[in-house]
Amino acid sequence: MTTTKKTAKKKSNNSEGKYRKLIWKIMGAGVLLVFLIFLLASWGVFGALPDETSLENPEKDLATQIVSTDGVVIGKFFKDNRTPVQFEDLPDHLVNALIATEDVRFYDHSGIDAKGSIRAVAFLGTKGGASTITQQLAKQFFTDQVSKNKFERGVQKIKEWVIATRLERRYTKDEIITMYFNTYDFLNLAIGIESAANIYFDKPPSELTTVESAMLVGMFKNSSLYNPVRNPVGVTNRRNVVLAQMAKYDFITEKVKDSLQALPLGLNFKPQDHDEGIATYFREYVRGYMKQWAKENPKPDGSLYNIDSDGMKVFVTLDSKMQEYAEEAMTAHMINLQKEFDSQNEKNKITPFRDISEEEIEGIMNSGMRRSDRWREMEKQGKSEKEILASFKKKTKMRIFTWANKDRYIDTIMTPMDSLRYYKSILRAGMMSMDPQTGEVKAWVGGADYKNFKYDMVRTGQRQIGSTFKPFVYATAIDQMHMSPCDTLPNTPYTIEAGKYGLLKPWTPKNAGGGYGEMMTLKNALAQSVNTITARLIDRVGPKPVIELVEKMGVDISDIPEAPSIALGTPDVTLYEMVGAYSTFANQGVYIKPNLITRIEDKNGTVLYQNVPETRDVISAETAYVTLSLMEGVTQSGSGSRLRGTWRSSRMYKEVITGYPYDFKNPIAGKTGTTQNNSDGWFMGMVPNLVTGVWVGGEDRATHFGSTSYGQGATMALPIWAMYMKSCYADEDLDVSDGRFKKPSKISIVTDCNEYKNSNNGDEIPDEFDF
Template sequence: MTSEVKKKSITKKIITALWIVFFGGILAISLFIYSISINLNGWYGELPSLKSLENPKSDLSSVLYFADNVEMGKYFRYNRSQVTFDELSPNVVNALIATEDVRYIEHSGIDLYGLGRVFFKSVLLFDKSSGGGSTITQQLAKILFRTRSDLSNGSLNDVPVLGLVIAKMKEWIVAVKLEQSYTKKEIIAMYLNTFEFGSNAFGIKTAAATFFNTTPDQLKIEEAAVLVGLCKNPNLYSPVYEPKNAFHRRNTVLGQLHKYGYIDDIAFDSLRAKPIELDYDVKNHNDGLATYFRGTILWDLLAWSRENGYDLYEDGLKIYTTIDSRMQKYAEEAVETHMAYQQKLFDEHWDGQNPWRDEEGNEIKDFLINEAKKTTYYKQLKKEYGNDEDKIFDKLNEKKPMTVFSWEGEVDTVFSTIDSIKYFKNFLNTGFMAMDPHNGHIKAWVGGINYKYFKYDHVKQGRRQPGSTFKPLVYAAAIDNGYSPCYQIQDVPVTFEVVGDPPTWTPSNSTGRYTGETMTIRQAMAQSLNSGTAYVMRKIGPETVVNYAKRLGIESPLQAVPALCLGTSDVSVYELVGAYSTFVNDGFYTKPFYIDRIEDKNGKVLKQFVPKTGEALSSETAYAMLHMLKGATELPGGTALGLDRELRTDNEVGAKTGTTQNFSDGWFMGVTNDLVAGAWVGGDDRSIHFKSIALGQGARMAMPIWEIFMKKVYADEELGITKGKFKKPSNFSIQLDCEEYNRQQMNLTDSVEQVNQFDVDGIQ
């Protein structure tokens, strides 16, 4: 055989071998990919099912809405909201394609040309700047289905190099499936909705709001370039924490836009010279309107979600509340305006002295030490140092930098734990709630002065002695049992027999004296005379009052004792506002509620909430109580005569102030035809209070909040809250004309003097 023939034979064998290797390689790769797709012997880990590809799971924030469809806040593990492709600015789409996948429109999930380029430059030429070969679809597959996480691991994934190859193959398979299941536009939107941009911003909608206070459809070219730049590495190119890196990365993206013709020379030169201008704001539950309300409703939503098989933090629920964003804003402004002023009065009143006092007015010893022992930090130190109190309190007195609340804004200071307790205990706090009495919808909720620093909610969570604001519940029980607002009493001492030492109890008026005057119970309630309420309590008995209070929605424990008539049992603002609303609602109690409906992420109504209601009083009693409450704003000596005349002009206003015995609690309840609202003001600790009734009364501490709020509400015509008269029942027969009532009483067998005598049979 000649040498030429031998050469041809060898060449043929080589070519044949190469073809065998080529086709064998293709076959081997195909079998390898197929074995991965079916997870042969559990070697590779499961791939997403077709069903999951059609409905890919991504954690969606649940969104809370005001009644007027304004977004209130979110509940999330990852702060994410979705947008459609049509809601994206072309600037974002162009920047993403130009930077991450310039042949995105042409390939079907895998860019073979890009892979070839990476292989040639990286493997053959050792060029580390060649970039990656992953397409946008592959990146989405990796993020969405966590192909490289432990959740998809098989027994071969831990093998060095092989594990990485398996993961990459999985991304290819999922990418191709995604391309088959979705349009190019849908994949772009899904990628941008899924990516974590840093600063707790998951998805382009949240990122646009966090970094630039805008929406995805309004992003400018340079803003889009910053956000797309984060897709390479959110930490390394953060415009907040790595501004230089972010600037260079943004310009790289701008360079890609220029390279592929999305922007011209002039635009490129202009934009790359501009500094990054952020409008940065990371959303959290301490910010925005209705922070206390959001904290309260959370527990209801968690319970509902658990009972109905939803995850509040992942399933993108839409919760529509009854709170009105405008009224909430007015309520928070009213609280801020008055409480800043009230705090100034309080600080001047004590003039540097500690306000925690016992019943004799003496400073409570070891108050700060006892408060420190309630803290989590003390309990941690207790575990570390045991019973060594000296070491524990050395740590508690150790100074450290911290930021504290003030009415002029946050203040950076150096405090010890004991210092901070002393500082914060000097603040007065508040709770305020307003509701529509006709349907039970709560319209505004302010649980305190600042949610970030004072988490305790004083609307529903907090319960304090209501003082005289409980008296209308006593009078309501009496009127529903046949008494008239014109029923006459005398302002004289009323004594009860009680168990204990001494065996009797005689409540005194706030002034400490009695006038002896004969007056109607309407006058007595208007002036908030304790003698009048005590007399009525003695006539109808404490058990009757407790029964009616429960019918009016008071769920807090009430002691059936004579002192209950002065509001000695703790109740909440939430409960009292609900009770007073019964008077406006024709005697029907409607439990205050705040969730209107819950929808899923697609807008399907999952639950429509309806108020719980029931008849508590006759409609005649309810209207008579409105007449009683108006006495505070109409009669001489009425405790609410100080209300701005503007609110009382062409308007019927019922009101009741409340002050506890040591001035720890100041209350005000205001009732109009469209809105019922109540406010409490006091120290977080009952021992913290004003020294005298001059400043420590409900008319000074709490009434201005209601007054400021209502003036703002009436000024906003869009709310539809108008001045007017209370609706009188058509069958009303209770005599409100006291002169006529007295003439009728003269015809009865008993004289007025006999009516005013004490009925010992009523003592309980």
């Protein structure tokens, strides 16, 4: 080799060496730069990072859960609807679906997938990204929304890498997966897998199937785009991609994949909005209770509990099944009743009102207008009264409630004033059911539809109670005068003279239908709701002892006058008070305050409140039992006898009495109530371990049926009780009693009228009064 060639080769080798060194220097510099960037990011140069404590205990708002007595979460209070679950609550196929779709090397990397990152850079993301589950968790937990600025997004990405590596050092893989599922927003107020499983499939995460798990995991790509409520086709396609990924990585077989991809989404959408779902009125009552409780029971550090974010559990007495049966019964009956009410008002020129003048109607409408949300909102906006009034006469698009279709809504165009009048025509209802021995409220239906009718007719609504007040008068007479159901009084006109009890003029009540007769047993008198005999009884005992009795039974007596007319049900009382009072009879004379909340726990399971029942003796067990015996007569031969399946009427009338014939065979004590002009219909029904009250009527007393046939409590309210009890009896898990009421060991008052007749030397009682 010549000297020239050797020299050239040497120069070439030196050049290559220099290039290699340069490349290594550049690569080293790059590595150092990346290391420096990571170091600077970890020092917070690019913005604050969460400290170690926040990584250990990330501050996230947790929903407060309302848990029924049978262990069902019936509602939540939340800022963010998030309820954490443990890894053990996540089925294997849910975890597998996530790993197969989002990060198949999850268990092999330390937060950053180097192989995936190189691939993403090499192919510019066309063959998939490189974001690991841990990085996605870091993004969810600790960084703001993704910036559109490329530089800022780059900085955010670096932060995510730093935080991802910290997360991997701090937590196990299972804990990271659990946090990821607990924090993702699945839309429709479903934050976290627990809320998502319940909202989309009405089940806890542990019960999710493979195909359901695949749908939810598919939403991780973009829940706004893959919203199963609004985009079922797109969500189905995305779900099938997840199933394909599971098959690709051998989590399921090809055959299983094909069969699952052919299935529909199978949504069972149960929104957890405050206005929707089960027991909405009850939940709102609990919300008010919890807010007051939080004010009166601060945390150890003096701060107040926040029911929307502190993750408490409120254990309530409601039974989710009984609540469902109650709501179903009300809905079924009100659809039929409303249809009949609308039919009878087709030719009514002042519909939905009756028996009032145009001036009175104008007063009702003006009052309703000024109480409306529209009026309040426009006042807040600074609108003048003239502008507000004008807006009520302008037609506008609106969605209104209706019983006519399953969705309960129709879109229409009408003036706000017309919509006010329309809503006045919708009949209202309320129902409460309670265990008389424990005070536990098992069902609470404050109205037909909480979203449209927020006024709670269980706890807040006070209405005239009609003849359902009469048992209190009879109980007072039994307690004071030791009267028997078989004692007789004349069913003839009766007058209490002016001056007595402060009366300004004589009071002579009339019987419904004007019927009178001769002697009548107390049992038959109550069964037939005879006014004249009730008037005789209250004149014998006086109004004051009756008022004192109902006060001991939990009724607010502040607006009940000491007048004999209360015997016929003139007082306004709530369903809550009435059910509590009637429970005294079924609980052997002991009043127990209705119990709604058994205990409250913080997010760690520490008990913050434990209910202690409030009870008091009111009447003797004997008086309570005898009064029950009287009320059994109501369902044997009186206004409640249609419960026995013996009632007969026209075909059209039967169609309104939903579910008839009921054909109950077991002992039932009860009382119907109908107020003047058929404005309010009541039924109070009792079996040994369940007392239930139902009220039905219009928002205004002028909204009512034109005849007692339809407007009485036996038609408006009793069918709801009957259908509810039928469902309860059909559910063997509920153990609702069908036996007899407990008889005191010692009783001196005769309740068997045959025995009574023998004890009175054979003096006969007319056959129609012999029970």
